[in-house]
Amino acid sequence: MQDSFDNISEISTENPSKNLDLSSVPASSSNGADAGLKPDPFRKQKGQEKLARIPIKIEAITNQDRERLPREYYLNLPKASEGNSIARIKNLIKARKLSSVCEEASCPNLAECFTKGTATFMIMGDKCTRRCSFCDVAHGRPNPLDLNEPKNLAEAIQELRLKYVVITSVDRDDLKDGGAQHFVNCINAVRELSPGIGVEVLVPDFRGRMPLALEIFGAGLPDVFNHNLETVQRLYKEARPGADYQGSLLLLKDFKARYPGIPTKSGLMLGLGEEISEVEAVMQDLRDHDVDMLTLGQYLSPSNYHLRVNRYIPMEEFARLKALGEQMGFSHVAAGPLVRSSYHADQQAHGLLA
Numbered sequence: 001m002q003d004s005f006d007n008i009s010e011i012s013t014e015n016p017s018k019n020l021d022l023s024s025v026p027a028s029s030s031n032g033a034d035a036g037l038k039p040d041p042f043r044k045q046k047g048q049e050k051l052a053r054i055p056i057k058i059e060a061i062t063n064q065d066r067e068r069l070p071r072e073y074y075l076n077l078p079k080a081s082e083g084n085s086i087a088r089i090k091n092l093i094k095a096r097k098l099s100s101v102c103e104e105a106s107c108p109n110l111a112e113c114f115t116k117g118t119a120t121f122m123i124m125g126d127k128c129t130r131r132c133s134f135c136d137v138a139h140g141r142p143n144p145l146d147l148n149e150p151k152n153l154a155e156a157i158q159e160l161r162l163k164y165v166v167i168t169s170v171d172r173d174d175l176k177d178g179g180a181q182h183f184v185n186c187i188n189a190v191r192e193l194s195p196g197i198g199v200e201v202l203v204p205d206f207r208g209r210m211p212l213a214l215e216i217f218g219a220g221l222p223d224v225f226n227h228n229l230e231t232v233q234r235l236y237k238e239a240r241p242g243a244d245y246q247g248s249l250l251l252l253k254d255f256k257a258r259y260p261g262i263p264t265k266s267g268l269m270l271g272l273g274e275e276i277s278e279v280e281a282v283m284q285d286l287r288d289h290d291v292d293m294l295t296l297g298q299y300l301s302p303s304n305y306h307l308r309v310n311r312y313i314p315m316e317e318f319a320r321l322k323a324l325g326e327q328m329g330f331s332h333v334a335a336g337p338l339v340r341s342s343y344h345a346d347q348q349a350h351g352l353l354a
Contacts, residue, residue: 069300070312070337092159093121096152120166120202120342121153123186124179128170130242142174145182150189158193164346165190166226168202173242178206180213184220200224200265200345205248214251214258224293224349225255226265228341229286232278239272239307253289263331263349267295267341273310276317283325292331293348296321297339313337
């Protein structure tokens with residue numbers, strides 16, 4: 001069985017609650033549901049419960065089966081004296097009823113970014129309508145959009161005095177425009193309170209709604225338009241059920257055709273079982289679809305129920321891929337174990353936004 005939203009034509013836009021039938025998903029003791037009781041479809045499903053209905057089943061592993069990170073991967077944790085910066089941003093996000101992908105997706109760079117006073121904000125809730133087996137963001141029936149979120153987001157960014165911000169979202173297949181108008185509302189609200197700020201968006205694939213979504217973005221263009229391919233085409237059914245490789249490429253190309261002055265960006269995780277020749281082919285596909293910027297990072301499994309790490313990529317292989325990307329014509333390539341699409345995004349975009 002594919003993701004709940006393979007048949008886009010059957011999605012209700014008037015009553016989003018009808019779009020997700022989660023009653024058949026077994027209750028999980030990890031979230032407090034009692035066995036035998038009908039689960040709350042609005043509950044955040046994570047780990048085993050979230051991945052119970054993906055098309056290719058994943059065999060859970062034990063902690064003993066998890067491989068240790070190579071020594072060269074270790075991230076320097078912030079000093080104890082820097083902990084106040086992390087707590088301040090977490091408290092601000094909570095107070096404004098916002099979400100950060102840093103926390104929801106268990107990003108390994110959270111400590112570094114929060115310590116430096118930067119964050120990637122996740123809009124439209126903390127429950128995704130997809131069940132990607134690499135991602136730690138929860139699945140579940142989404143709540144209605146918070147119409148105050150653009151204002152709350154803009155005020156939080158103003159309070160943090162950010163110069164560059166990344167705005168991403170969960171997939172919202174229940175919405176007629178996939179959430180494009182909400183993105184635009186957030187972009188415009190942020191710019192109103194923080195003139196001169198750089199705004200990057202990391203968007204979902206807007207599957208089945210691409211022309212409408214791209215038209216809507218014309219009313220509030222970002223400084224960088226990012227959509228991640230995540231992995232090679234062969235692994236899509238296993239890693240990105242409900243997504244389409246060619247559709248993601250088309251989204252990037254069509255955005256660039258409509259708005260040629262806006263840099264486009266995409267990213268891949270490595271270590272899921274791809275061949276290096278497949279990675280090189282994806283990189284060429286991205287260039288052929290007019291993508292300007294590329295990020296390459298190591299996949300790190302969020303839990304014992306997610307896809308396993310197939311291998312850890314050596315540092316020299318990241319360096320070779322970075323050099324290859326530059327030869328292909330990408331304006332910027334960030335490659336390394338802990339590189340993520342929004343990690344040091346301001347530095348990645350430096351020089352492109354002048």
